[in-house]
Amino acid sequence: MGNAKLSAGGKDFDYSVLSGSVGPDVIDIRKLYGQTGMFTFDPGFTSTAACESALTYIDGDEGILLHRGYPIGQLAEQSSFMEVCYLLLNGELPSPGELKSFSTTISRHTMLHEQLMQFYRGFRRDAHPMSIMCGVVGALSAFYHDSTDISDPTHRKISSHRLIAKMPTIAAAAYKYSIGQPFVYPDNSLSYTGNFLRMTFGVPAEPYIVNPVIERAMDRIFILHADHEQNASTSTVRLAGSSGANPFACIAAGIACLWGPAHGGANEAALNMLREIGTPDRIPHYIERAKDKNDPFRLMGFGHRVYKNYDPRATVMQQTVREVFNELKVTDPVFEVAIQLEEMALNDPYFIEKKLFPNVDFYSGVILSAIGFPTTMFTVLFALARTVGWVAQWNEMISDPNQKIGRPRQLYTGPTERDYLPLDKR
Numbered sequence: 001m002g003n004a005k006l007s008a009g010g011k012d013f014d015y016s017v018l019s020g021s022v023g024p025d026v027i028d029i030r031k032l033y034g035q036t037g038m039f040t041f042d043p044g045f046t047s048t049a050a051c052e053s054a055l056t057y058i059d060g061d062e063g064i065l066l067h068r069g070y071p072i073g074q075l076a077e078q079s080s081f082m083e084v085c086y087l088l089l090n091g092e093l094p095s096p097g098e099l100k101s102f103s104t105t106i107s108r109h110t111m112l113h114e115q116l117m118q119f120y121r122g123f124r125r126d127a128h129p130m131s132i133m134c135g136v137v138g139a140l141s142a143f144y145h146d147s148t149d150i151s152d153p154t155h156r157k158i159s160s161h162r163l164i165a166k167m168p169t170i171a172a173a174a175y176k177y178s179i180g181q182p183f184v185y186p187d188n189s190l191s192y193t194g195n196f197l198r199m200t201f202g203v204p205a206e207p208y209i210v211n212p213v214i215e216r217a218m219d220r221i222f223i224l225h226a227d228h229e230q231n232a233s234t235s236t237v238r239l240a241g242s243s244g245a246n247p248f249a250c251i252a253a254g255i256a257c258l259w260g261p262a263h264g265g266a267n268e269a270a271l272n273m274l275r276e277i278g279t280p281d282r283i284p285h286y287i288e289r290a291k292d293k294n295d296p297f298r299l300m301g302f303g304h305r306v307y308k309n310y311d312p313r314a315t316v317m318q319q320t321v322r323e324v325f326n327e328l329k330v331t332d333p334v335f336e337v338a339i340q341l342e343e344m345a346l347n348d349p350y351f352i353e354k355k356l357f358p359n360v361d362f363y364s365g366v367i368l369s370a371i372g373f374p375t376t377m378f379t380v381l382f383a384l385a386r387t388v389g390w391v392a393q394w395n396e397m398i399s400d401p402n403q404k405i406g407r408p409r410q411l412y413t414g415p416t417e418r419d420y421l422p423l424d425k426r
Helices: 032-036 072-078 081-090 096-107 114-122 129-142 153-179 192-201 212-224 232-241 247-258 266-277 280-291 312-328 333-347 349-354 360-371 375-398
Strands: 002-008 011-018 056-059 064-067
Touching: 002 032, 011 032, 064 072, 064 081, 064 312, 072 081, 072 212, 072 312, 081 096, 081 192, 081 212, 081 375, 096 153, 096 192, 114 129, 114 153, 129 153, 129 247, 129 375, 153 192, 153 247, 153 375, 192 212, 212 312, 212 360, 212 375, 232 247, 232 375, 247 375, 266 280, 266 333, 266 360, 266 375, 280 333, 312 333, 312 360, 333 349, 333 360, 360 375
Parallel strands: none
Antiparallel strands: 002 011, 056 064
């Protein structure tokens, strides 16, 4: 720990430099305003650490993503989503007994209050599933009063388990409602992911057999989206939670933020681009357009705001794409475009020089479409997976003794003080 010096208004000020376990040091400016009468100006908070966290570490330049210290590639290849949920919530990987107990606990919370199922019928039939998610998750707080005392660790634990368990049921019901099919109730004999697939694609008229290849692919997608440090939706959950709002309201706020196309909608944009290209023979034309600064066309699903190297989540998805395609015997030209575009991008000097590697959104949209999800469900699936990250971050924030209500400052550029003129004088 060292010091940083700041000269302002003819005076010098010293600020402590704090070090994390890994990553850049940070200058502690908590006393800046009190000492200097000035704020920092940092739109988007891209140079500001708003909290201390032990959950997730990202090194964008090196393409590193760690959950509680474990590389995302190892977790996605060898772990399960339930195991990653336990890890994020508790800090360590579970023993076999702990994993079994945790999975059983989650399965016991998968059903929704029956009155809540009636809530869906108040939405228009063509409502976007994300609008339904915002409404229904927010409404959970009206049904589960017995776990909204955020000062009680037991309440926080129960509400965390409820949110993780009920999100697949809420998401599947949103899909079923949009296509006019009956809701399918949970089957607790299935895995978390298998249960979700059955509730989404099964019908009461016949048994649903979970395909293990598809189940594994979905489980990986959930793992890869479980948490991603202090992104926009996670920061929203923390900001909402800093006021003491109940956890269901905080997660509903996170879902609302995730809905934005710049955040959760990127995989839909990538799939739409692949559909626009249409067939593999048109790829060179679109690559030339992407290189043309005067052409508004952009290759979606390439490069990442954080990762300036290869997106570590994309490596796992690359293999998963092929597994799913082979299992489902996919022949759609859009998928051929994806495979060939990926190959060309990885070998084209322009892409390599600009570090425009395929990211997780490039692959996930293609996989979800092959499995049978409409694009309107893509962000819903993101929200389902990210719920554990939001919940873990919310829990960490509530337990942090340094936590304060969020209150960003501003650089005011409006009119200075002026007198009110009566209406007849204007």
